[in-house]
Amino acid sequence: MDKFSGQKRAGAMLYPPIDPFDQRMLDVGDGHQIYVEQCGNPKGAPVVVLHGGPGGGCSPAMRRYFDPEVWRVILFDQRGCGRSRPHASTENNTTWHLVADIERIRAALDIDRWAVFGGSWGATLALVYAETHPEAAAxxxxxxxxxxxxxxxxWFYGGGASQFWPDQWARFSKLVPEAERGDMIAAYNRRLFSGDVKQETRYARAWAAWENSLASVESDGNPGETPADYARAFARLENHYFVNKGFLEADGQILRDLHKIDHVPGVIVQGRYDMICPPKSAHDLASGWRSGRLHMVRAAGHALSEPGISFELVRVMRLVGQNRGTYGL
Known part of the structure; x- marks a missing residue:
């Protein structure tokens, strides 16, 4: 029987849990050390997994989207989050630092070309990385x-998503004086970087709760309280990147530079009812990317753990693994 399961529960669709065969801290300079792990087949087709956020960190569940007999799976915590150090630091922490870190990992592991797997902010980073290093992205x-x-x-911080989730938006916005609500990212930035850890943690938890409430189509709007350390890293890093517009040189840069990856094949898995990253972006990307294909998942939201999303991602990576020679992996 194939190890892949077509059952409708997200966990049942994934491969069994596995442990890493390699874990290390990689010094990437600028005062940062990042956590890197490898699991699966040491001689398998390499794939690097880019987590979301920024600031989300990688998790053991992310290992399970790949057949461990076929894939050499590389996960890492981006600067400032997860097991990387210093924790919650935004110093020397930009998109371009992360792109350089990915290349450092590839060189350290002696990998020529690899598949790149990422969701949400991880998809952003995957695209920027591929447009910067198209020769490395298979x-x-x-x-x-x-x-x-x-x-x-x-959409997400200026009132669009709040039209669907007014109760959660009220919780998120009420912590900010009405006079500052015209720019919620800036208002939260002042509090997330106030220097008062207690205040930073309070606003970090509110920032994380707003996003977590909207992640799944099955959400009841009550995600629970996020652990303080995780919330502070997640919120500070995400806000830092959003205040700086992703550190891109122009609005729309990723679509502008799609011609650089026209030859790189790929698949976009998008939830039809994604409230965090609405489908227009996935559609625009697919429309301009000659080698990209869009799979719109019915009755799914944003989360990696959505059953329909998990089903499609496991299916895609199984097919790529079966045809890895075609992709030069």
């Missing part, structure tokens, strides 16, 4: 596309 698997545009930030 295949892109993207989920819940975020293009780091002002339109997307306005």
């Amino acid at each position: 295949f892109l698997a993207l989920r819940g596309v975020f293009l780091a545009t002002q339109r997307e930030l306005d």
Whole structure:
């Protein structure tokens, strides 16, 4: 029997849990050390997994989207989050630092070309990385596309998503004086970087709760309280990147530079009812990317753990693994 399961529960669709065969801290300079792990087949087709956020960190569940007999799976915590150090630090922490870190990992592990797997902010980073190093990207698997545009930030922090989740938006916005609510990202930035850890943690938890409430189509709007350390890293890093517009040189840069990856094959897996990263971005990406294909998942939201999303991602990576020679993996 194939190890892949077509059952409708997300966990049943994944491969069994596995442990890493390699774990290390990689000094990437600038005062940062990042956590890197490898699991699966040491001689398998390499794939690097880019987590979301920024600031989300990688998790053991992310290992389970790949057949461990076929894939050599590389996960890492981006600067400032997870097991990387210093924790919650935004110093020397930009998109371009992360792109350079990915290349450092590839060189350290002696990998020529690899598949790149990322969702949400991880999809943003995957696209920027591939457009910067198209020779290294053999295949892109993207989920819940975020293009780091002002339109997307306005949707989520400027009132668009609040039309669907007014109760959660009220909780998120009430912590900010009414006079500052015209720019919620800036208002939260002042509090997330106030220097008062207690205040930073309070606002970090509110920032994380707003996003977590909207992640799944099955959400009841009550995600529970996020652990303080995780919330502070997640919120500070995400806000830092959003205040700086993803550190891109122009709004719409990713779509502008798609011609650089026209030859790189890939698949976009997008939830039809994604409230965090609405499907327009995935559609725009697919429309301009000659080698990219869009899979719109019915009755799914944003989260990696959505059953329909998990089903498609496992299916895609199984097919790529079966045809890895075609992709030069």
